[in-house]
Amino acid sequence: MSNGIVVFIEHRNGVLNKTSLEAVAGAQLLGSALQQEITAVVVGSDASALAQEIAAYDVAKVINAGNAKLVDYTPDGYTDAMEHVVKQLDPHLVLLPHTYLVRDFAPKLAARFGKSLISDCIRAGVADSSITFTRRIFLGKLDADVVSDGEPPVFATFQSGAYRPDQARKGNGAAVEGITVDVGEIRMTPEAPFQEVKQAVDLSKADIIVAVGRGIKSKDNLALAEKLAEALGADLAASRPICDAEWLPIDRQIGSSGQTVAPKLYVALGISGAIQHLVGMKNSGTIVAINKDPEAPIFDIADYGIVGDLFEAVPVLTEEIKKIKGAS
Amino acid sequence: MNIIVLMKQVANKDAILRINKEATWIEEGDLSFEVSESDGYALEEALRVREKLQGEVVVCSMGPQRVKSVIKDALARGADRAIHVVGDNLGHLSPYATASALAEAIRDEKPDLVFTGLQSDDYGYGQTGVILAELLGLPHATIVIEVDASAERLRVKRELESGWYQWYTMPTPALLTIQSGISQIRYATLKGIMAAKKKEVKEVTPSAEIVDRPAHQRIARVYLPQKSKQTQLLGNGDAKAGAVELAQKLHTEARVI
Structure with missing residues (x-):
């Protein structure tokens, strides 16, 4: 039994x-x-x-x-x-x-x-x-x-x-x-594990992260996220598809195959929130998600969400943040 | 080097999913479908190995007639021929049963390599390839991010966690599960699309023994995930108004700026 x-x-x-x-x-x-x-x-x-x-x-x-x-x-x-x-x-x-x-x-x-x-x-x-x-x-x-x-x-x-x-x-x-224990023939021969070139960017120390996903649509649109990151004093990061497409280097990747982060503010732009991404950032302090799909899993863990077009929201958000920072 | 690539058709990533009446799966009737992402990379890698070492790339897909669109697209991109494992309810088989049906379909092909994506975008079990390797008696490697194949040996780079990698060498025949992003996927050319029409697509039916075997695991209920946080949705559909409100909330409520 x-x-x-x-x-x-x-x-x-x-x-x-x-x-x-x-x-x-x-x-x-x-x-x-x-x-x-x-x-x-x-x-x-x-x-x-x-x-x-x-x-x-x-x-x-x-x-x-x-x-x-x-x-x-x-x-x-x-x-x-x-x-x-x-x-x-x-x-x-x-x-x-x-x-x-x-x-x-x-x-x-x-x-x-x-x-x-x-x-x-x-x-x-x-x-x-x-x-x-x-x-x-x-x-x-x-x-x-x-x-x-x-x-x-x-x-x-x-x-x-x-x-x-x-x-x-x-x-x-x-x-x-x-x-x-009995172990039979082993057909594969492993070499020593290694890290690709030493990670140039250590996002685990970042206070604020602006991360982009598939919703950013093209490499040219990254400028939008860069401006927001600059206004916030944030580091720029990405979900896997963005790094796979080589729009951002792999040392900017958040998730199970990339870095695990927990900044005080995490702004997810056009990131749907696949599990592989969420495990890398879900312990962040305040999570913001901007995504056109109301069903995107990223909203399950977000504190603040905007369901809508990030191309409309992000420029306004950038300007508003500049105003607030300029005033304080 | 003869390579079989296993490709699965799944619901389109951007599709709005509706749960069926019985709450056991989704309504598939009006869905649009596409190839599971990592399977597309598996095909690309197979085509690149063939360009280097010659041989044949055979695409194999399982499911109802609608999976022909995945097959046609793979043939247009450059696969030489296809095997379609046909059946209407095969999507609900366990990974073990799926791998059994695929093993039956490709065993006599005696491929040098079998490629699959590392996991499907629907069930996401991430097992079919590894179980298939066991059933076919092949060595395997998963989450492969680089393939260095020659006539004499097969060396593959595997992704480990947190930015670590490891090379493995193994004899062929072997099975590899391919990670998304291994290379840039080519588009089908017009010439490829025309040529695809003349390529062989063989239909096979899985044996009743596999399809009718009682499942050892089944989905009892499908539902929307429970929210772990109360999300404040801002702007009420107006993204610009939401952005203004968000900046204020981040300043005065969350106090992070």
Whole structure:
């Protein structure tokens, strides 16, 4: 009889990825509601120090799944390792943080069990001992409640920000069990991770950011946003499509693949607010959105919004701000 | 180098979405459709690899007859031929079932490379490519931002989080999921559009075993996201008046300027 919750702990060279703690927090909430024990799993060639670190959290057990072939992350290696662990534990539920690393191997893991993941969930709730997962669809425009009907295990991933890392409850010291897992042939060879030229612009220190998205329509129109940024004393930033089109350099990109910022004022011009963008800026102090689409997800997190044409609003806003600043 | 590119048709990004009566999906009747963004980049990358190494680019799309517009556009941009996995309700299959149907459709093609976008713009599961690689027994890499392919080896640059990258080398055949922005997408030329009309489009139907297998996950309800903040909407449709009001609010209420 399948029982318990497995939660996958991600790390790079033994350094914890904090999103894993959000998955632990999610697992603890579901564990309490379902009255199921939690087993945290650390995978690596020598992750015993991290396993001890995780044992401080309120989980029943930590498994340190080791194999020399797991020294570097590869999808082949991690899939084999986690398949071994999941088969051994026979859990009801397998939870993972929705990171780039998990996205790379977890669908392959689920497929070994004839399944898909319920991926990128923003929350989960329990009613009558069955779980409902909620995930965003259509680039954040709608929410969908997803339920699992089949045999366990159920595989699900939590989006960064679904829970807070500090929600993960500490415990009395869980037992750590080291096991050696079977890992087959690894077909891909990784090189060392690297950063592209040192980021020229550090937007994380900016007080005010004016960010542009697809709604700006052309590179020439950036001047409009530049003038507003100048009036505000702000840094200029962008959502991914703008940097993909090379209208602004990639070191101006906000979001999961770019920078994460939390300025006191964030002005989003023509940005619809895809999840990948929101995770990079949702902790900003005051958020302003100007967008012609009233359904744009950016309005869900905005303090002030203008539904309308940014080409009309921005020049007026720039002039008004100049007036206010000139007067004070 | 023979490459299969998987392309999905999704609701147009700017389309107003209406939830259906049962609140289980959207009304699709009057929607306009387009190709999922990252799949367009997957095609572009495949065409570039073919220009360098010769071979054939085959586009594969799944869905009702309306997905022919995605196929035609891909052929006009330069794909050599197409496989259409036809069915009216395939959009609701799980990523595992979708990957199973695609595996069935392309297995005998024995491609050297399979490209997909990294995730679709509708469900956004981000899994179909990786599951397909597992079903076909291929090594894979996801979120690929650069492809360095030669006849001897395949080296790909993967995007990690927060501005980090990593190169992976792997044998072919292999499957790659391509990140948006990997290169600039070409437009179809008039010549391409004319040539596309003569290109082969093969229709296949997925086996009943895949389509009828009970789903292990399903959408119970679709709804508008709960707002996490109370947004003050300014201007009441007048963008200029909204801008005047906004400047005042930022000064006197939020006190950020």
